[in-house]
Amino acid sequence: MTALSTEPPGTAALLVNSRGEYLLHLRDANKPWICDPGTWSIPGGDREGTESCRQAVERELYEETGLRVPVEPLTVVDTHGPDGGQSRIQVYVGAWEGDAGTLPCPEGIMFRWFDAETTAWLTMCPWTAEVIALHRRSAPVPAAKPPRVGGSRARLNVLGVHLHLQREDGRILLGLRHPDVAFAGRTWHFLAGHCETEGALACLIREA
Incomplete structure (x- = not known):
């Protein structure tokens, strides 16, 4: 047995930018063999062969993001795999300023x-x-700026608008709705909302 064992x-790897934001990775929800499917997590993976943890995290970070970022040890956490077994993860922290x-x-x-602050509203991987x-x-x-809440403009209105955005390659822009919303929680949906005091086009622009 070697010391690496x-x-x-x-x-x-937990990557943070100068605005205090965290780079999160949305895991596939339809692969039961991966850990914590359908949750927001951070890039990483298991050691291979005789790799040290540092070698493994540098390799995994490059394979999953294309980045080579200096990282330092942060903590060790316990987690459960897809088979229910318990495992441990060495987490590193680093800085990056790019466009996710x-x-x-x-x-x-x-x-x-x-x-x-926004991570509290996401479906997060527990660890x-x-x-x-x-x-x-x-x-x-830094704390997130509170969302701007409309005042007396809002009124009951049954008119809703939906924005269908499609690229030339056929890909369509969808947003994952928060689980606590009244309509279509935890589902992927077009940009949408209800008209307030404006017309449908103005509402669509505002909601988008």
Whole structure:
């Protein structure tokens, strides 16, 4: 047995930008063999062969994002695999300032930046939420600006608008709705909303 065998089998990388946002990865919801399907998490994976945790996280980060970012150890967390077995993950932290939308995504669905407050509204991988909470305690990040809430403009109205955006390659823009909303929670949907005091076109622009 080598000393490497005492290291956690799993690794992950928490990337943070100067605005205090975290780079999260949406896992595929339809692959039962992956851990925490359908949740927002962070890139990473298991050690291979005689790799150290650092070697593994650098390789996994490059394979999943194309990035080579200096990282430092942050914490070790416990997690449960798709078979229910318990495992451990060595989590590293690093800084990156790029556009999440430009990253390749060979595994999962997409990468996006989220501020710390918004993560409370996401369907989060449990151990990733734990890691973000730990990082916030050790390195506080700026609080998110509260959402702008309409005042007296809102009125009862049954007219709704939906925006269908489609690229030339056939891909359609959809948004994943929050689980607590009154309509179509936890589903992918067009940009949409109800008219307030404006016309349908103005409402569509506002909602978008």
